[in-house]
Amino acid sequence: MDTKTAHQTTIPEPRNSTEKEQNVEILEQAQTSNEELWIQQYDLLAGKSKEELDKINKKVVSKLDWRFLTTITAMLLMNYLDRINVSNARLAGFQRDAHMSDVEWSAGISLFYVGYIITQVPANVIIAKGNPRILLPCIMLGWSAVTICMTAITSPAGFMICRFLVGVTEGPFIPAVALMTSSWYTKQESPLRMAIWHAGNIVSNIISGFLAAGILEHMDNIANLHSWQWFFLIEGIVSILVAIAAFWGLPKWPDNTGEYFFTKEESQMAQYRMKVSAGGQVEDDQGGYWEGFMMAMRDPFTWLFAAIHFALILSQAFKDFFPSVVETLGFSKMETYLVQAPPYFIAYIVCLVVSWSSGRFGEACWHIVACMAACLAGAILMISTLNVGARYFGLILLCSGPFLGLNLQLSWETTVVPRPRTKRAALVAFANCVSSVSHWFSPYFFLTWQAPRYVMGGGLLILGCALSIGLVILTRWYAMKKNKAIEKEEERTGVINPWRFAT
Numbered sequence: 225m226d227t228k229t230a231h232q233t234t235i236p237e238p239r240n241s242t243e244k245e246q247n248v249e250i251l252e253q254a255q256t257s258n259e260e261l262w263i264q265q266y267d268l269l270a271g272k273s274k275e276e277l278d279k280i281n282k283k284v285v286s287k288l289d290w291r292f293l294t295t296i297t298a299m300l301l302m303n304y305l306d307r308i309n310v311s312n313a314r315l316a317g318f319q320r321d322a323h324m325s326d327v328e329w330s331a332g333i334s335l336f337y338v339g340y341i342i343t344q345v346p347a348n349v350i351i352a353k354g355n356p357r358i359l360l361p362c363i364m365l366g367w368s369a370v371t372i373c374m375t376a377i378t379s380p381a382g383f384m385i386c387r388f389l390v391g392v393t394e395g396p397f398i399p400a401v402a403l404m405t406s407s408w409y410t411k412q413e414s415p416l417r418m419a420i421w422h423a424g425n426i427v428s429n430i431i432s433g434f435l436a437a438g439i440l441e442h443m444d445n446i447a448n449l450h451s452w453q454w455f456f457l458i459e460g461i462v463s464i465l466v467a468i469a470a471f472w473g474l475p476k477w478p479d480n481t482g483e484y485f486f487t488k489e490e491s492q493m494a495q496y497r498m499k500v501s502a503g504g505q506v507e508d509d510q511g512g513y514w515e516g517f518m519m520a521m522r523d524p525f526t527w528l529f530a531a532i533h534f535a536l537i538l539s540q541a542f543k544d545f546f547p548s549v550v551e552t553l554g555f556s557k558m559e560t561y562l563v564q565a566p567p568y569f570i571a572y573i574v575c576l577v578v579s580w581s582s583g584r585f586g587e588a589c590w591h592i593v594a595c596m597a598a599c600l601a602g603a604i605l606m607i608s609t610l611n612v613g614a615r616y617f618g619l620i621l622l623c624s625g626p627f628l629g630l631n632l633q634l635s636w637e638t639t640v641v642p643r644p645r646t647k648r649a650a651l652v653a654f655a656n657c658v659s660s661v662s663h664w665f666s667p668y669f670f671l672t673w674q675a676p677r678y679v680m681g682g683g684l685l686i687l688g689c690a691l692s693i694g695l696v697i698l699t700r701w702y703a704m705k706k707n708k709a710i711e712k713e714e715e716r717t718g719v720i721n722p723w724r725f726a727t
Contacts, residue, residue: 295473339391347396419579516646538688552676599625607682
């Protein structure tokens with residue numbers, strides 16, 4: 225989306241590299257002049273010195289980090305725990321006790337994503353125009369209640385119904401959190417912050433292994449309940465407590481969050497800093513629900529990022545079967561629960577470091593390519609050798625790649641399409657929706673008879689990695705093409721446009 229400037233600046237067409245550098249300086253000066261004009265629209269900020277503005281900005285970021293970011297990270301942690309809890313419950317006999325075949329089990333895993341898909345786009349567009357402070361905790365209460373109900377499952381049909389309902393209630397959540405993060409943090413801040421909450425996906429796998437070791441190994445037959453029933457019950461109760469706390473931890477949107485979260489001065493700073501980050505576009509939404517969706521559908525970036533998201537999710541198809549893959553290494557059941565943690569812990573550290581680097585240097589494409597190349601190597605190791613050390617190293621590479629790639633992709637797509645909010649909401653939800661289609665068929669690539677190599681599953685991961693690498697390079701090329709078109713228009717008209725598409 226091209227950004228209109230607040231005033232016009234003319235520059236001559238560059239004839240050599242020296243003049244090109246001078247024009248870059250003029251472009252930066254034009255952006256600074258625009259900022260000076262934009263800040264006049266905020267009466268509590270106008271006239272303040274740079275030092276005073278920086279101090280207010282630090283207060284805004286600090287409140288967002290300690291209150292908003294902490295809250296959504298806790299919520300996402302429970303979200304991911306709820307999504308993957310069935311994997312470890314399976315090792316504790318859940319599939320056997322519910323009388324499920326491998327095909328019925330995989331069907332239940334797939335049905336989660338049917339429910340997950342159908343709610344994402346409409347719910348995220350509604351949240352974009354609604355009150356996320358109320359809607360997100362209510363969504364969380366919904367999936368928590370269904371998780372508790374899973375303790376009563378005794379048949380394949382019950383498993384399929386519950387997983388479908390969990391998908392329905394969880395579907396809107398991650399797109400909404402990505403939307404909120406992009407509405408509160410600048411394009412430089414967004415990659416690291418998204419990594420912190422998105423790493424809940426990674427941390428949940430660490431915690432899940434320890435929870436499984438503690439609950440599934442020591443609580444069987446307590447109060448006449450199987451250990452997997454305690455697993456669902458405890459997670460559901462904790463999730464409800466987090467949802468209740470979230471009513472006090474979440475803001476609304478920068479243009480309408482009240483003084484319960486920010487002072488009036490800080491509220492204006494929150495709006496101003498996002499306007500600067502978006503090159504002059506305000507966060508205030510435009511049009512109705514349908515208009516934002518259609519704007520997203522007409523933008524080629526939507527389809528490119530949807531394809532990238534699909535490939536990235538394909539490359540992490542192993543996550544629902546990770547405990548089963550680790551089990552093939554030959555450890556005892558307790559050791560199998562515990563050795564799941566180190567690969568995800570390493571992935572967590574890598575995720576934070578690489579995401580910081582992406583935001584610091586304003587680059588997404590090659591960071592994603594490097595991550596997916598590592599994941600591809602891990603998939604090859606998984607299917608090509610039975611050496612325990614080599615396979616375990618391959619699992620570390622598997623965990624470090626696609627989760628990080630997905631985080632960077634989310635930050636990239638919300639930076640490329642900053643405004644209006646409903647368009648961004650539709651893009652994020654649609655991309656997530658398209659990617660979830662892979663879950664309809666990927667569970668059938670990890671059936672138990674394939675153990676220990678899981679060659680079909682590994683082949684699927686390799687395909688996802690290769691597609692991811694090709695698609696992000698294609699998207700970078702398209703963004704650079706759009707930027708060259710902006711530069712040519714500047715040369716033709718002499719009007720500076722400070723907006724550039726992120727690469």
